[in-house]
Amino acid sequence: AQSVAQPEDQVNVAEGNPLTVKCTYSVSGNPYLFWYVQYPNRGLQFLLKYITGDNLVKGSYGFEAEFNKSQTSFHLKKPSALVSDSALYFCAVRDRDRNNDMRFGAGTRLTVKP
Amino acid sequence: GAGVSQSPRYKVAKRGQDVALRCDPISGHVSLFWYQQALGQGPEFLTYFQNEAQLDKSGLPSDRFFAERPEGSVSTLKIQRTQQEDSAVYLCASSLGGFRANYGYTFGSGTRLTVV
Numbered sequence: 001a002q003s004v005a006q007p008e009d010q011v012n013v014a015e016g017n018p019l020t021v022k023c024t025y026s027v028s029g030n031p032y033l034f035w036y037v038q039y040p041n042r043g044l045q046f047l048l049k050y051i052t053g054d055n056l057v058k059g060s061y062g063f064e065a066e067f068n069k070s071q072t073s074f075h076l077k078k079p080s081a082l083v084s085d086s087a088l089y090f091c092a093v094r095d096r097d098r099n100n101d102m103r104f105g106a107g108t109r110l111t112v113k114p
Numbered sequence: 115g116a117g118v119s120q121s122p123r124y125k126v127a128k129r130g131q132d133v134a135l136r137c138d139p140i141s142g143h144v145s146l147f148w149y150q151q152a153l154g155q156g157p158e159f160l161t162y163f164q165n166e167a168q169l170d171k172s173g174l175p176s177d178r179f180f181a182e183r184p185e186g187s188v189s190t191l192k193i194q195r196t197q198q199e200d201s202a203v204y205l206c207a208s209s210l211g212g213f214r215a216n217y218g219y220t221f222g223s224g225t226r227l228t229v230v
Contacts (some may be wrong), residue, residue: 034218043223107156
């Protein structure tokens, strides 16, 4: 079965600095990988996904993520953080060869300080 | 509709009470998923429908949990004889594609269930 690990519960960065939110995954087949963001009392909002092709994926709000097959990682990045980026971020994986349900990590709380 | 709609937004139930949570997916979306998100945790998969067929219910925590999607659109998650450990946010998501499709999910805002 597929699984996701987000090793950091909390990431703190200063506004204007680059940010990285880490994610590693485990899947028996080939992965589809996703990042979602959750604001307080809101549902999950899609940021970006890796399906195939270019390992660097660009998504909403200036975020990007790099798929690294050898390290089984899919870290989320942004060159310059905004205070409004403060939220809960979830990495998710699906095994494209087996089933259609998505498995999520436990989440990383990003706090961007002015 | 424009998005996935869930109702009620909040539900407080007394221990032992039955509850029903509703999900209206995006029109035309084939796949529908239910997730349970406990406080401070990531969403945990409960069950998956492709149209009216429940293809995977491996995540349902006990036989008190039951989900249906009889006409392949609206879905209801029912929890019988609620217990305090059922307190969580229940998220519904829908997706345009079926099995093995690479579409992302659109999530509803969730139903926050509190069992007292």
